[in-house]
Amino acid sequence: MSKIILHIDLNYFFARCEEIMDPSCIGKPVAVAGNSKRGIVSTANYEARKYGVHSAMPTYMAKRMCQNLIIKGHHFDVYSALSREFFQFVKTYTKIIEVASIDECYADFTDVLKDVNDVEAFVKKMQQDLFNKTKLKCSIGIASNKFLAKMASDMKKPMGITILRKRDIPSMLYPLPIGDMFGIGKKTAPKLKKLGINTIGDLAKSSDPEVEEALGKFYNVAMSWIHGEGDDVVVVEPPDPKSLGHAMTLYEDTSDYEELKTFLSNLTHQVVIECQKAHKKGNTVQLTMKDFEFKVITRSLTMDGFYNDFDTIYRAVCRLFDKNFNGTLTRLVGVTLQNLIDERDLQIQMTFFDYGKHEEENRTKLLINEFNRQTHSNVFMRASDIKNKKK
Ligand code: TTP
Ligand code: MG
Numbered sequence: 109m110s111k112i113i114l115h116i117d118l119n120y121f122f123a124r125c126e127e128i129m130d131p132s133c134i135g136k137p138v139a140v141a142g143n144s145k146r147g148i149v150s151t152a153n154y155e156a157r158k159y160g161v162h163s164a165m166p167t168y169m170a171k172r173m174c175q176n177l178i179i180k181g182h183h184f185d186v187y188s189a190l191s192r193e194f195f196q197f198v199k200t201y202t203k204i205i206e207v208a209s210i211d212e213c214y215a216d217f218t219d220v221l222k223d224v225n226d227v228e229a230f231v232k233k234m235q236q237d238l239f240n241k242t243k244l245k246c247s248i249g250i251a252s253n254k255f256l257a258k259m260a261s262d263m264k265k266p267m268g269i270t271i272l273r274k275r276d277i278p279s280m281l282y283p284l285p286i287g288d289m290f291g292i293g294k295k296t297a298p299k300l301k302k303l304g305i306n307t308i309g310d311l312a313k314s315s316d317p318e319v320e321e322a323l324g325k326f327y328n329v330a331m332s333w334i335h336g337e338g339d340d341v342v343v344v345e346p347p348d349p350k351s352l353g354h355a356m357t358l359y360e361d362t363s364d365y366e367e368l369k370t371f372l373s374n375l376t377h378q379v380v381i382e383c384q385k386a387h388k389k390g391n392t393v394q395l396t397m398k399d400f401e402f403k404v405i406t407r408s409l410t411m412d413g414f415y416n417d418f419d420t421i422y423r424a425v426c427r428l429f430d431k432n433f434n435g436t437l438t439r440l441v442g443v444t445l446q447n448l449i450d451e452r453d454l455q456i457q458m459t460f461f462d463y464g465k466h467e468e469e470n471r472t473k474l475l476i477n478e479f480n481r482q483t484h485s486n487v488f489m490r491a492s493d494i495k496n497k498k499k
Contacts, residue, residue, distance in 0.1 A: 110252035113342060114250055114257060115257035116212065116246050117246060119266035120153045120154060121151065121211035124153065124243075125186050127153065128243045137152070137158075137178065139178070140179075140181075148167060154266060159177070160174075161174055164362070164367070185381045188382050190242060190244060194246075195207060201220050202215050204342050210354055214257065227271065234248075235248060235269065247263075247268040248269045250272070252273075255339070258290050274336040282312060282334075283308075284307060285306065286301065293400050293437065294359075300323075303319050325403075352386070352388065353394065353442055356442070361437040361438060363435050375441065376443050379443050379444070387452070388416060388448040388450060390416065390446050392447045393428065394446055396440070397442075409428050416451075
């Protein structure tokens with residue numbers, strides 16, 4: 109028997125959070141964006157999208173496209189809190205959930221829906237309940253595997269519900285532009301178009317070796333997906349109290365150094381805020397990068413102590429990125445802080461180390477006093493004391 113997998117994706121997530129915080133901007137075009145010279149739009153609400161504003165666009169361009177655009181800065185603490193509420197809400201239905209990013213998850217609803225006659229009405233009520241409880245809007249895709257569910261959730265936005273049965277693949281999936289297919293980056297799509305592949309259906313029919321070459325290792329996976337043979341295992345990550353991370357699939361694959369740094373900075377903010385809230389500090393930073401062929405690399409760096417402040421963590425992230433980024437087209441980046449320990453445990457350790465430090469300091473002081481005594485002078489002092497005196 110096939111499973112019932114839901115893919116739930118929050119609509120215009122960061123911008124919706126801003127609307128929730130400031131309802132006066134509801135109905136007006138809003139973008140969440142960096143406002144500096146090199147600022148980039150993280151996302152925009154649907155009013156702003158009508159003007160062509162979208163994720164990953166330079167802020168100055170968005171302003172040019174939409175004169176009355178309201179630009180909101182990032183409030184990662186709020187996004188994290190609302191994201192947590194969202195996942196908690198889904199967990200009240202099923203424990204089999206796979207968090208895919210800050211605003212989306214897959215959930216196995218096979219058991220939940222086994223005796224439900226009107227699946228759509230049930231899911232509609234769930235969507236409305238989420239809205240009533242959190243004011244968050246979402247689109248939901250329902251299918252027998254993760255790929256189809258993901259494609260389905262993208263079909264109606266905002267507040268859409270789409271059921272994509274295998275038998276409906278030719279009528280619902282195949283007419284879509286090839287660039288809309290999950291896994292086909294915005295830079296691969298033009299290559300495929302040059303080879304005559306304009307829609308997902310064109311790819312399903314194709315046996316052109318050049319198409320295979322353009323997709324590389326992804327070719328076989330893509331072909332099985334669009335023939336309805338996707339993975340239906342929702343992977344429940346066991347909670348790991350020792351690490352906290354966030355990853356993001358980019359709006360389009362990019363090899364732009366500055367752009368990737370902006371994403372990494374945003375992700376670091378999310379991680380840092382959650383760690384601070386949970387009173388956790390970590391000593392290892394892990395960077396994850398997935399390239400356009402889905403090849404994943406993870407690299408980590410262990411610091412000289414335990415931290416959860418933005419500057420320290422981001423410095424480590426940048427070091428890892430600078431060392432490992434070789435200009436490849438990248439489709440996902442992630443930042444994780446590992447080896448987390450509770451701040452209170454750390455304080456106990458610090459007190460222990462401080463004791464050692466003071467002991468050493470006291471020994472230095474004794475030595476200085478001894479020199480001064482022997483030379484009948486007052487000229488010996490610690491360098492730090494000279495600095496303090498000058499002040
Ligand atoms: P998405 O789910 O891709 O986008 P969205 O929720 O804003 O809009 P949609 O209704 O189409 O789902 O990404 C979730 C959040 O991740 C988004 O609100 C902001 C952030 N993000 C970026 O910061 N930069 C990006 O390029 C993308 C794609 C997302
Ligand atoms: Mg979303």
